[in-house]
Amino acid sequence: MIDEIRNLRNQIATEIGEITSKELLDNFRMKYLVKKGEIQAYFEKMKTAAPDIKPIIGKELNECRQFAEREFKVLQEKFATATETKVDIDMTLPGRRNFNGTFHPVLQTLEDITEIFRSMGFTVAEGPDIEDGYHNFDALNFAPDHPARDMQDTFFVKSDRELLLRTHTSPVQIRVMQSQQPPIRSIMPGRVYRNESINSRSLAEFHQVEGLYIDKNVSLAELKATIMAFAKRMYGEKSKFRFRPSYFPFTEPSAEVDISCYLCGGTGCRICKHSGWLEIAGCGMVHPNVLRAGGIDPEIYSGYAFGFGIERVTLLRTGIDDIRLLYENDLRVLRQF
């Protein structure tokens, strides 16, 4: 009989291990723990056993029952907690999400432009936002009576017009030339300021990236190749480009670069003013007077320079059609990028 009881205990242990639900646990209780259960049946049987082994059987049976009850309680608590947790979950509540921050679209554009030029061997240089008239105009070959010097275009810091908020990133070219000898291969990103009315196409404060390459025998062909290589990586292989002759005081010859309109693909639409083209950059060969101002001998060295408006490029990439949206900090706009 003692062997039977030990077998019963092993059987209970096995069955306990297989209980995976409240229902199975209930079956277990009905089988072993109720008055008509199997353990109680052995207590009945014990009454007919010989008096000398009764205490041994009793001890064995008690241990078996305590074991079954203990295991039963553990499982009962486990299933009870599981049910409670289930009740706590309201499946109709919206989930909690963490919103990852992103770079501002203008900064993303700046980063991408910088990365492309860096891979072509350009370093990054910076200059002050508050410039003097010499670096912003004179050294860049602006004539003393050039209209850009007028109050209409420039924010002057002092009434004597000596200090001003730089109107372009080009003065950094002069500062770079003055501080190092060729070969020079740098891009110069930064904020610029113009006294302009604010509308869907222009702001009084925006960003440019200037590029400067100076060495012996630098040619216009190299300028075109560099701009094209950059533009294909920035706008895709399928984009078409054209160079138009233009005029800037600090380059000679000068050109403006157009890209085929991203919206209509060149057939003409509202964004491209029905021309099929959008202007993305100004560029040219550095004027000998500018090289001289930077302390570089134009008889030995030549170079090219280019400039992009970062907001303009950002509008092209994002399809935003009002430049003011970039600075209103409306999260519904910014979270899209």
Ligand SMILES: [Zn+2]
């Ligand atoms: Zn178009």
